[in-house]
């Protein structure tokens with residue numbers, strides 16, 4: 096519909112007013128009536144414009160609100176897709192992805208942590224206490240990590256730390272600090288039971304596949320378990 100068609104009535108009033116305005120020597124009442132008709136239609140159009148503007152403002156506000164909700168939802172979904180629900184740290188695929196990306200960019204040190212005799216904790220105190228121990232241990236580890244380090248849960252009671260800025264020695268030193276902290280101060284959830292962990296540390300040059308770096312750390316972890324647990328072993 097064209098604007099002339101849409102405002103046919105207003106157009107007619109306008110044409111009529113123009114025609115009267117073009118006439119000379121008409122009675123004042125004729126001009127006054129034409130002006131009054133124009134003013135009335137002008138006021139109606141203002142009311143109508145105001146109504147349309149406030150309706151479109153409302154629509155815009157609603158659109159913004161929906162947009163915010165959509166963004167919050169996308170963030171929440173992204174968080175759930177990349178984080179472990181028990182501990183809040185990266186889940187398996189997210190930490191593997193981060194390590195692989197770090198390896199694409201440069202050399203990487205990696206630590207694998209495994210809680211010692213965790214089955215005994217579950218068997219003695221129950222699964223919920225086992226869960227609380229995992230959460231508590233992760234909180235402790237997080238206070239010790241260096242800036243830039245990331246931690247993820249690879250599975251069960253096994254965790255991986257990515258040290259993108261540290262060399263093998265730096266990663267080894269961090270693992271020792273975690274081990275010492277666990278030995279020095281029991282976890283609050285299980286103060287009567289010393290919870291310890293074993294550590295395998297490895298390092299790889301840029302572009303090494305994740306599996307290679309990880310299996311070296313895993314072999315070192317196996318060695319730490321073999322040597323009696325509660326220790327840090329660095330891969331050759």
Ligand SMILES: Nc1nc2c(ncn2[C@@H]2O[C@H](COP(=O)(O)OP(=O)(O)OP(=O)(O)O)[C@@H](O)[C@H]2O)c(=O)[nH]1
Nearest residue numbers: 209210211212213214215217222223225226251252
């Ligand atoms: N509470 C709890 N237990 C878990 C979870 N994931 C895995 N486990 C338990 O962790 C235990 C791991 O046991 P094992 O693999 O035998 O290892 P371990 O007893 O820690 O012994 P070592 O690793 O050899 O020192 C199993 O009993 C699993 O059921 C979890 O999310 N919560």
